[in-house]
Amino acid sequence: MEIRGGSGAAPTLEAHSDAGELPLRQTPPTADLMMPSHPATTRSEPVGWAEVPRAVATVLLTVYLVGLGLTVVGNSGSGASLLVAVIKGRLYSPWMVPAWLDLGFDHPITYGQQTDADHGLEFRVHGAEDWQTALGTNTGGPRAARWQRLLRAVVASEQEPGREGLLPAGFGAAVFAACGSDDVDLRVVIRPRPERQLPLAVSDPVVAYQARLRQLSGGELQLIKREARREVAPVAAPGGTP
Amino acid sequence: MSQTADPPVSPQAAGSLGRTWEAFWFTPADSRPLAAVRLAAGTIGLLACGSYAADLAGWFGPGGLLPVETVAAWRSPLAFSLFDACTSVTALWAAFVLLAALFGMLAIGLLTPVAALLAAVGWAALLNRGPMLAGPADDCLAVLLWCLVPGTAGEHLSVDAWLHERLGWKVARPRVRSRLSLGLLQLHAAVIAAAAVFAQLKGDVWWNGTGLWWVTTREAGRLVDLTGPLLASEYLCNLLSQGIVAWELVFAIGVWFLPTQRLLARLAVFVWPLIGLLIAEPLWGLALASLTLPLTGWFSASGD
Numbered sequence: 001m002e003i004r005g006g007s008g009a010a011p012t013l014e015a016h017s018d019a020g021e022l023p024l025r026q027t028p029p030t031a032d033l034m035m036p037s038h039p040a041t042t043r044s045e046p047v048g049w050a051e052v053p054r055a056v057a058t059v060l061l062t063v064y065l066v067g068l069g070l071t072v073v074g075n076s077g078s079g080a081s082l083l084v085a086v087i088k089g090r091l092y093s094p095w096m097v098p099a100w101l102d103l104g105f106d107h108p109i110t111y112g113q114q115t116d117a118d119h120g121l122e123f124r125v126h127g128a129e130d131w132q133t134a135l136g137t138n139t140g141g142p143r144a145a146r147w148q149r150l151l152r153a154v155v156a157s158e159q160e161p162g163r164e165g166l167l168p169a170g171f172g173a174a175v176f177a178a179c180g181s182d183d184v185d186l187r188v189v190i191r192p193r194p195e196r197q198l199p200l201a202v203s204d205p206v207v208a209y210q211a212r213l214r215q216l217s218g219g220e221l222q223l224i225k226r227e228a229r230r231e232v233a234p235v236a237a238p239g240g241t242p
Numbered sequence: 243m244s245q246t247a248d249p250p251v252s253p254q255a256a257g258s259l260g261r262t263w264e265a266f267w268f269t270p271a272d273s274r275p276l277a278a279v280r281l282a283a284g285t286i287g288l289l290a291c292g293s294y295a296a297d298l299a300g301w302f303g304p305g306g307l308l309p310v311e312t313v314a315a316w317r318s319p320l321a322f323s324l325f326d327a328c329t330s331v332t333a334l335w336a337a338f339v340l341l342a343a344l345f346g347m348l349a350i351g352l353l354t355p356v357a358a359l360l361a362a363v364g365w366a367a368l369l370n371r372g373p374m375l376a377g378p379a380d381d382c383l384a385v386l387l388w389c390l391v392p393g394t395a396g397e398h399l400s401v402d403a404w405l406h407e408r409l410g411w412k413v414a415r416p417r418v419r420s421r422l423s424l425g426l427l428q429l430h431a432a433v434i435a436a437a438a439v440f441a442q443l444k445g446d447v448w449w450n451g452t453g454l455w456w457v458t459t460r461e462a463g464r465l466v467d468l469t470g471p472l473l474a475s476e477y478l479c480n481l482l483s484q485g486i487v488a489w490e491l492v493f494a495i496g497v498w499f500l501p502t503q504r505l506l507a508r509l510a511v512f513v514w515p516l517i518g519l520l521i522a523e524p525l526w527g528l529a530l531a532s533l534t535l536p537l538t539g540w541f542s543a544s545g546d
Contacts, residue, residue: 048268048269048270048418049268049418054264054268057267057268057418057422058263058267061267061422065429068429068433072433072437093318093320094320097318097320097321097370098320098321098322098366098370099362099363099366099384099388100365100366100369100370100376100380100381100384101366101384101385101388102318103381103384103385104437105378105381105433105434105437105438105441106437106440106441107378107381107434107437107438107441107526108438108441108442108444108445108448109438109442109453109457109486109521109523110445110447110453110456110457110460110521111444111445111446111447111456112445112446112447112452112453112455112456116456116460117460118460118461118462119462139296140462140463140464140465141293141463141465141524142289142290142292142293142379142463142524142525143293143296143297143463144462144463145293145377145462145463145522145523146293146294146297146375146377147297147462148460148462148463149374149375149376149377150301150307150308150372150374150375153374157316163316166312166315166316167308167312167316167374169312170307170308170309170311170312170313171307173305173306173309174300174305174306174307177305191461193456193459193460194459196452196455196472196473196476196479
């Protein structure tokens with residue numbers, strides 16, 4: 001079956017020229033070409049590229065297409081081989097990352113897990129009862145989607161070596177100003193979603209991340225993450241009674 | 243003893259591959275379809291900028307949630323952003339307004355080659371300033387902008403074209419540069435759709451037909467509330483969820499073949515935005531529809 005390019009294709013090539021962009025077909029000069037006052041027309045003859053520019057473009061395209069393949073494979077959520085990661089990291093990432101081209105297009109939309117659910121950012125002066133909600137998290141449309149990504153990144157970063165606590169600590173100055181205190185609690189909550197088979201009901205939010213953030217007298221920032229309590233087995237006393 | 247081994251690739255096959263490559267990338271092409279993509283990209287860029295505007299200082303300004311040091315430690319060490327240098331709210335807004343102006347210039351086709359390049363650079367810079375805020379639509383817009391850079395997207399439907407006509411400067415004609423842009427757009431449209439399919443097929447929810455349910459029950463950013471109909475009909479939920487996956491798969495493959503290309507491209511102009519609306523990623527849907535615009539045939543020189 002014939003593989004086809006876009007609809008903008010012009011007539012097929014009939015000859016090659018050796019230098020730059022030159023007319024491929026020799027035609028008598030038309031009125032349009034002879035009269036520069038009426039030049040904007042697509043009835044002019046198409047021009048092709050000479051051998052050398054085509055060869056250069058082919059090399060560049062091949063390099064890019066290999067990079068595109070590597071980024072799609074290398075950015076997959078399932079992981080990729082070490083070889084792919086090394087080749088991509090050494091040869092392609094240095095120029096594709098700044099250009100925002102190191103993309104896997106790994107967009108599942110949802111996996112139906114808690115990490116996909118709605119997140120909310122809340123904070124309060126340390127020890128206070130009521131939590132305040134960050135304003136942007138209650139908005140709609142693409143703006144709300146950016147807030148959701150930010151909060152998911154806060155939670156997900158806790159599982160990524162080197163990134164733990166980085167974003168919550170960065171929130172420091174903004175949250176201190178919002179609370180009017182240098183000692184605050186902040187948390188990210190997740191609103192669980194109902195199963196399709198169950199009646200719609202609003203569940204209590206689950207705290208996915210909570211930390212106390214305070215500024216010490218020297219200006220140093222201290223982040224104390226609140227760990228979830230885990231159930232442990234009772235310690236058996238030597239005498240037999242716990 | 244001499245042995246004659248068969249070449250790994252027959253000359254016929256190599257010749258055919260070479261001709262296909264040459265025809266796909268180097269056949270001069272009309273730039274009208276690129277003008278339509280340029281117009282769409284500029285508009286989507288303005289909408290995407292709008293989603294940053296309300297929180298710009300709150301995220302990136304002095305005392306914002308995402309200080310430069312935090313983001314620099316979080317993102318790839320290879321990344322950098324021109325927005326890192328904007329240490330005051332005024333400078334931040336100036337850079338942001340400049341970026342929005344570039345998208346505006348791209349949309350109307352003013353100084354198109356420069357605007358296309360600078361918009362791509364500026365958009366990448368904004369995304370690198372806060373990579374954790376970027377989503378599928380941002381990725382697709384970045385690709386869309388870079389694909390426009392090599393082409394001559396300002397030859398039609400643009401201020402540039404009007405000025406050139408007035409001044410008698412340049413002849414609009416089929417060019418290889420335009421063909422390169424069109425080829426890159428087609429390639430990325432297929433790759434993005436295929437990558438989305440692979441990503442979705444890793445999760446059970448797209449196999450068992452509840453994928454759209456989980457999307458719809460997210461309230462943040464939701465544009466259409468389908469929870470009622472999806473709750474009422476399991477078949478509808480399955481149909482829509484698995485229909486999205488099937489569409490992406492069919493599109494990724496069918497866009498390369500003559501009998502299906504134009505039909506799929508024309509459907510895509512409506513289906514991608516519809517999917518974007520359902521999954522609360524409207525700009526993603528619009529960006530994907532823009533990538534397929536040249537394949538519809540609506541903007542070709544012959545008008546067929």
